[in-house]
Amino acid sequence: QPTAMNAFELISMSKGLNLENLFDV
């Protein structure tokens, strides 16, 4: 439930913050 999470927990789900993709070359 998004409403049970704090704002930063939600924000950290952004794909733009997932740097693991950098290694997928």
Place this chain on the structure above:
Amino acid sequence: MGCFNSKARKQFPGQEDPVILASQTAFTVSEVEALFELFKSISSSVVDDGLISKEEFQLAIFKNRKKENIFANRIFDLFDVKKKGVIDFDDFVRSLNVFHPNAALEDKIDFSFRLYDLDSTGFIERQEVKQMLIALLCESEMKLADEVVETIIDKTFVDADQNQDGKIDIDEWRKFVSENPSLLKIMTLPYLRDITTSFPSFVFNSNVDEIVA
């Protein structure tokens, strides 16, 4: 003798000595060289100029060069340590160093604070949090009514903004993430431990005479 200092070293063309970078980061010389293989791949994906542009950075993250994303933009700006509009190899290694599993917790806390302090005022402000939440909702196609978003932000600031002045400073952020350690999960890339396995070709391009662990 098994010592990389025993012979004269060549340098990466136009780049800092991998031995120096290794001595100033959590990476070994071999890992810095493996990172150079990754860097070459990303920095040549649009224009082969030995620098990572924002377009190349977004292409690496999203596999789509046109995809604009507030968070990828912010990470690019933080990686662009010298504020040249591009990421060079030194920037790349020193920034990724913060994401190493062995990097200092304080560095991870500091980087994550600057990540969310979008306008670099030294505070994470309510309107920044709202801007990031709305961006996340758009990206994930999740729909929440504005009053629900406001409620989430209200609750977050009750917990994080200890002096209740409407903004989160670095000390408040440090306390908040210590109580919510999952927030720092994005600041560690376990993959960095295995970087030499992922880019074994660094061995053929090594500029040090002997590879040391």
